[in-house]
């Protein structure tokens with residue numbers, strides 16, 4: 001008796017962290033098991049009231065009770081498993097089950113924990129190194145296994161778009177692989193810095209496989225997103241005037257914003273920064289900016305890199321891979337309004353707040369809200385961060401993607417307070 005297993009989940013250790021909910025379930029279960037055991041103990045100790053009872057009868061009653069108890073315990077165990085399943089269903093996640101059939105062996109190898117060669121590390125207390133993939137990878141485990149199926153030490157399959165698809169499904173970070181990613185020779189093809197900032201990269205610096213366009217000419221007048229209207233055209237059009245000449249009162253000029261930073265702006269993060277022109281303008285002002293981007297329908301990463309700038313291949317849902325308080329400036333131009341869930345936007349704003357240093361600037365550049373209510377929500381949220389309002393302009397303009405709708409856009413420069 002008492003052989004109830006209280007273990008929840010049977011996935012890899014990496015994903016076994018119980019959530020608050022399942023911890024509560026656990027505690028409840030432990031309590032009921034303890035109560036049941038106490039009750040059983042009480043039955044045992046209080047039953048021999050008549051000292052003359054035959055031993056075998058007593059034994060019989062013992063096994064009867066014991067049977068009852070284990071029945072109850074089995075019941076509890078089952079309802080506990082059911083509860084855990086309900087919780088997993090609610091969250092939409094199982095833990096990654098590597099024992100399932102069709103899981104690529106490379107994935108198992110990558111995720112296998114490695115004992116530290118010298119045993120427990122006295123500083124951190126860890127005893128093993130664990131590699132990780134996102135728990136959401138489980139929802140796309142077939143695709144992930146396909147991604148992890150390749151020939152060792154050979155060229156990787158031409159599957160960058162599959163990798164990006166996985167990322168967009170929340171499978172971020174992806175596992176590492178032991179194959180060679182496709183390469184293209186850029187020797188002698190890249191323009192020297194700083195000319196590279198505004199010279200169109202050569203077609204041949206990009207492997208166009210898997211993209212609908214096969215040259216930068218083709219990308220030139222594409223409206224790829226609200227942040228990228230013809231943003232691959234560095235010569236004609238607006239891209240080379242952005243941040244220097246404004247088209248509307250919501251377009252702040254980069255020098256005005258820098259002046260608000262009173263000379264203390266040296267490094268910045270551009271969230272969803274299109275083809276990197278903000279980083280280019282800033283580079284000309286000796287400010288180093290990292291541009292986060294994915295390769296949605298176009299080689300954004302290659303393009304930014306060819307300009308001599310730093311592309312960060314990361315979805316907007318991922319925690320920024322930077323330590324707290326490091327950036328002097330964060331610019332976000334995004335249509336991210338979190339849909340129906342305000343929490344999504346809150347997580348995003350808190351992460352921006354985290355990486356920005358006190359006194360640093362948060363530039364919301366044409367941050368758009370689908371309607372007035374969304375704008376009010378955003379405003380209320382910003383107020384709660386206690387930033388100093390250096391510039392604040394709300395405007396209305398037609399959707400740049402040409403949907404025919406008007407959009408409410410907020411442009412603001414806010415200064416992060418020192419919180420003590």
Ligand SMILES: *[C@@H]1O[C@H](CO)[C@@H](O)[C@H](O)[C@H]1NC(C)=O
Pocket residue numbers: 047048053057058061
């Ligand atoms: C065993 O159980 C029976 C009824 O199930 C009861 O009459 C009897 O007193 C019990 N004996 C002991 C020793 O508890």
Ligand SMILES: *[C@@H]1O[C@H](CO)[C@@H](O)[C@H](O)[C@H]1NC(C)=O
Pocket residue numbers: 157158182183184207208209
């Ligand atoms: C682009 O990548 C694919 C897949 O790796 C490869 O087959 C092709 O030869 C590459 N193209 C160029 C121009 O290198």
Ligand SMILES: *[C@@H]1O[C@H](CO)[C@@H](O)[C@H](O)[C@H]1NC(C)=O
Pocket residue numbers: 200201202203204214215216217
């Ligand atoms: C890129 O390719 C397009 C179409 O193939 C061509 O018209 C253009 O001249 C090329 N540009 C450069 C810079 O190589």
Ligand SMILES: *[C@@H]1O[C@H](CO)[C@@H](O)[C@H](O)[C@H]1NC(C)=O
Pocket residue numbers: 284285286
């Ligand atoms: C950038 O730095 C260089 C080298 O220190 C300097 O000559 C130049 O004036 C600086 N440019 C600006 C815009 O501050």
